[in-house]
Amino acid sequence: MGAFLTVLSLLITTGLAFLFLPQTLHFLGEPIGYYLGRPSRARRALLLDRVAAEQRAYEIEHKEDRKEEDDWEQIERATVGSAANGAGADRDWHGIVGFFHPFCNAGGGGERVLWAAIRATQKRWPEAICIVYTGDHDAAKAQILKRVQDRFNIHLHSPTVHFMYLTTRHYVLSSTWPRFTLLGQSLGSLILAFDAFSLLVPDIFIDTMGYAFSLGLCSILFPRVPTAAYVHYPTISTDMLDSLKTGGQGINAGAGEGYRGMAKQLYWKLFAKLYCRVGSSIDVVMTNSSWTQTHIKSLWGPYRNRRNKTIDHDIDIVFPPVAVEELEEAVPVDEASERKRGPYLLYIAQFRPEKKHQLILEAFSTLMKSRTIFPAWPDEAPKLILIGSVRDDDDAKRVYSLRLMAHELKIKDNVEFVCDATWPQMLGWMRRASVGVNSMWNEHFGIGVVEYQAAGLVSVVNDSGGPKLDIVVDIDGEPTGFHASTAEEYAEGFRKALSLSPEEMLAMRHRARKSAQRFTDGGFAEKWIQNMDRLVRLQISRNST
Template structure:
């Protein structure tokens, strides 16, 4: 019944004249506040918070139980709020049909993050399927975006917060929240839904390409309009910040807040230990990770240095049969390149085994073009590997940059540049290698959990002040 009512109200409000719509939205917003007021009062009483000072922050994260890097950001953000703002209760909007206890247990087991369960409320959404790519077989970006608007309305219909923060990249929820609630809206953006690179990459030769370009440009304008409704926006890298600034407007309050990287275990690896002349590529087995060019660049390196004792170790996870077929394709390519005795493939290695590889290999490779951040590169550096990374995105602008004026790794773009970088990294003198490893590890301090909590807390404080100023 609630689900049907939510969809009906949303469609009705969108369809009518703007002047009438504003009046209806305002009235619905008032009703939502009145409806949730007793619930909030009860929550504040349970945790012993003064009602006049108490606030609720809604984290919009429909897949909060996924256990990936985006979820580490979410739960570290919740931890930051609990640590620095004791009068704030976190409300997590999720579509996962899992109990509160189970979700928090997984957070503890996966991320080693302890949270105060009394100050967390889960709001279970019924319409998450509307943001699933499988729901929209055509015009997927547009369909998911429209779906997120309905899902966003369901979220505030079930629980109207004092502050709304999207941590999954659903920018189209901002205008919905702003329509019904006069509250501050924040966002943590991992990557833009559409980027200027996407617009530039499409060659307008055929009629179909021209139609697709027109569709992308139209969608980019919609995305820009939606994003402009946010009050404060955090991005995970300079690359993402620059793209968001170009799409949402430079006047928006933008700041880079690097994602929390749990590097403490890797930093315990002895920096002076003897390592094998092995290149490690730690990445999911997906085409965009560019494993093929890693193999080709390694083959070129061996053409130029046939007596090298170097090996290549590819370690990654697979999501299903399609990814496994891709692994088999890579093995075939390795054979065609005469690398079968020099390359090893590892699938779905457990974390302790990954740590072992990080402790024995010499070089860490990144070949993905325009990677938004690059947590794997941070892990290389924390473990003491010398990184050879793509000359683009987060690895170029934020991670493998000079530390106190000293190099922390190598950048490359083409197959030949990668082959040359492998040679340079492997032929550094022992003292040069040690210095670069120490510099790389020291540079990782910028990506620690405590740094994220501090920077996120600074932005959240602005959202909180914004809320107090409106009430």
């Protein structure tokens, strides 16, 4: 306990120094980092030996196999950046890339980004080693990689993927910090990052979950290690601050009223300033949508400009990878396939509070009470299918509560829950469903919505965030879906979608599929490698002196 309190006090001091004493912080950080990195050298040697052994075993096992063809387009070396002399960055670079993703086995859209990023890195730098810092102690390497294949159909080269198991993941859970949750979880990420660096200090450190403070700590302790953030969602934003006002949206709507509310607003503003300071220390920043980019630019941009960075080039949009090509091949969209679809509404989302499953149940109940007869299915009632991963007991309890709600709304016979679905199961439902649903307010991007479009589903999504700005947009001057905010608006969106004539429905499906072609695996891989190439060149440059 004493050692823990020492570390905790150090990290709290580090966080405060980020805000008030950046020069002192860096002066103290390097000696601490040097001391922390000493045991890492021995672990690094052991890791290299293990990789070599696994590679030899792999080559023996697969010596008869032909090399698999990539599902996504090949990336030319010329498109992934240049070294100082104009040549492409060294393809034989063999450093260690650390991916900070404590919940890597969750099976959501953020995890698809992680695994697609590792796959792209392996293709471009086959000699590099990718390690994932995770708290999923209940899953061995083989289990995790098997789940990646089953859930995302992503095949990784096993010998050069390894996992570092963290023991302090509970410090980033909201339940650990019932008060001052934002600050608590951020400090918790410092503890978690300290845990990670105690296991192994990588050559490049990338956060793919949104723990920006972990990158700040890395830049202080190990200034030679380039850092990168793939930002799915800003930890705090102007929208969140606005939500505190009366009439705001989100779980903190209206919480800024009165003396307690004023104190909360002040706390959030101070935290936002600290968050901006941390963001200024990150070398490469990628965002998953134009909505996220706008918010990150407004928060981090001014601080990064003070470090003589060019913001327009510095904060890049890298749309998440979606299995568009695979879906187009697996799910036909034509007159014959229309006969196999039913009045089914499909919602693919993790069972988390912000996904607002309750709102969709209420909207579906309203639709059912209207007793609308849909011309395409005069003898078949609509059905709602909820597909999502269950990460822990909290998620399991949430699913149980949703089942009770469906029972109370008298729609349980028309609602089906599919927990931890495999990729083939989801493909099956995409072939049968007609409408795709998303109800999260300010969804940062919305991979599930792109999957709907690639499968030809007509989307009914929240009138905010990525689904509104980037995905469900007009194509050729015609809509690809509908936007909604309230239960009544969602019910109306469902009714409009299911009431389309067969000709209108098929035409909208084709427009949706055309829209989805902007978000392919290949497009993500190319953009990822452009940014990864910057990190590799930074690493080479910083360690050549």
